[in-house]
Amino acid sequence: MAGEPQADCLFCKIAAGEVPATVVRETEQIVAFRDINPQAPTHVLVIPKAxxxxxxxxxxxxxxxxxxxxxxxxxxxxxxxxxxxxYRIVFNTGAGAGQTVFHAHAHLLGGRGLEWPPG
Known part of the structure; x- marks a missing residue:
């Protein structure tokens, strides 16, 4: 069901504190953590906990x-x-756009020149 934690979702597990991540900001609704494969000097994923x-x-x-x-x-x-x-905020939606974890998330990228269009 949408909004409910999914047992097989990596980001649900990070949001619940079950999988370690380098969290940089957290609210009641949101968790922001460093991407493990950064594409820029600053690359943080911002996810809803839902x-x-x-x-x-x-x-x-x-x-x-x-x-x-x-x-x-x-x-x-x-x-x-x-x-x-x-900085750039990117939402990849669907596998064809590069989404690999199917839990809505924004990529926050910055700290270097970010040319458009991206590759």
């Missing part, structure tokens, strides 16, 4: 929670001191 398969599902079910993810991403950017130089 399980939704992807960004589209999350947005349809809980638009306020999407806003919370974006707000917390901005807070992490400020804490990481990349807010003044710029």
């Amino acid at each position: 399980h939704y398969r992807d960004a589209a599902t999350l947005a349809a079910a809980q638009p306020q929670l999407v806003a919370d993810v974006l707000r917390e991403a901005a807070e992490v950017a400020a804490e990481e001191k990349i807010d003044a130089t710029g």
Whole structure:
């Protein structure tokens, strides 16, 4: 069921504290942690604790929670001191877009030049 923790979901386990991660920010609704395979000097994943398969599902079910993810991403950017130089927030939706963990999450990337379009 959408929103409920999934026993086989890596990010649900991280949100529950069952799998270790380098958490940089946490609220009642959100967890932000460093990506284990960073693509930029700052690469933090910002996830809702509630399980939704992807960004589209999350947005349809809980638009306020999407806003919370974006707000917390901005807070992490400020804490990481990349807010003044710029950063990117990316939601990959679906395997064809590169989503590998099917729990909605935003990638916060910064700390280097980020050319557009990405590769």
